[in-house]
Amino acid sequence: MNKIIFAALIALSTSSAFAAEKIDVAVKGLVCGFCAQGIEKTFNAMPAVENVKVSLKEKHVMIGTRTGATLPDTEITKALEAAGFTVLKIDRKNL
């Protein structure tokens, strides 16, 4: 029984670690097309990023990661600050 529970835990943790993620980042200062283009270009250059969508209306950046890749909050915040913006909140969802 213990072996089964252990195997299930391993399987769950493994699938979680290697699953693609959808990351929703709320950003301050996102008001123009140049802003959005800079963010899009910055994240598209990252190997871990599958796709990125910037919404001026929602003031959010939606990042999809590749399966097996990780993109820590620190890296997201650093990239957005380098692009000239302030991060308000980061939400993650496993796909």
Add this chain to the structure above:
Amino acid sequence: MMNEFRSLKTDCGLLLVGLTLAAGSIPVLAFAHPVAYQGATAVQFFSEQTMREGQIYYSFRPYAAGGARHLELSLPNRESKLDLGGFNFLLKRWNEVDSQANIYASAAYGSESVRAGTRSGTALFDLDLDWESRKYYTALLARTTQFSDAGPLHYYSARAGIAPYLAEYGEIQSWLILEASKTVEAGGDVEITPLVRVFYKNFLFEVGRSFSNDFKFNFMVHH
């Protein structure tokens, strides 16, 4: 329904450009974002009656860019071409949920070509302030050009704009802008120019004609 609405907004943007061109206006002056995101290259060209300028710069830091600019001045007492190299700095940025404000400074140094030959020792300093939301836009520019053989040249402009509709990134964004500008040493009144700005992804295009029939054009691309 949503697609139809987006299409209508796109059509409105194209209509604004078309109407402006049909009215005889040819492309305007703006110094949008002298420092872009790190790693970006920006190319800008603008033209008006007394001044034409082309510049290219590379943002090597989020707050600093370096590059070159070429200016052509057509003033009553001065016809010359300037070739300058310099830096643009983002001195301060305020990010808010619905808006952004910036202070930029630029300094450039190089040579001036006139009919008599080439002189070195020309310097240019810009101070730009802007505040914009998705709906409103304001900007101030102060420029001083220092010559080796004459007194300085001072140029000032102030702008206010409104977006007739709110576009999402990837859609055509239009702005209606009113600009007041003056080259002090050129004399005359403050020049008032209505203009249309169109944003599409990394392209910015402006066109207008002042009340004194000065055609203005501005184009900028970030890559």
